[in-house]
Amino acid sequence: MLRLTLARLLLREGRIEAALEHAESAVRLDPEFTAAWKELGQQRQLAGLADAAVAAWQHGVEVARSNGDKQAEKEMTVFLKRLLKAREARHEPSPGND
DSSP: OHHHHHHHHHHHTTOHHHHHHHHHHHHHHOTTOHHHHHHHHHHHHHTTOHHHHHHHHHHHHHHHHHHTOHHHHHHHHHHHHHHHHHHHHTTOOOTTOO
8 A cells, every 4th residue: 555655646746657666566566456456557547558557457447346346346447448438539559459
């Protein structure tokens, strides 16, 4: 949880690369922590790493389902749909569809 808090604080300061490092550490340290997956996806999206954001949220949805965390599952599903819809509107390929 400390890593996730650090990631959020660094993001507020505009230090996206450092924030990403801590968010990634948070999911490595506790891969069942759904809030960390959600945050990692959001930070990756802000950094312009759309494919990586999709991957984080997809994994986060799986973790949320296995933990019975319906709220986190719903939130990340919404984030995924919005990102994929925006990509489609810009005619960008979806991850895995080269």
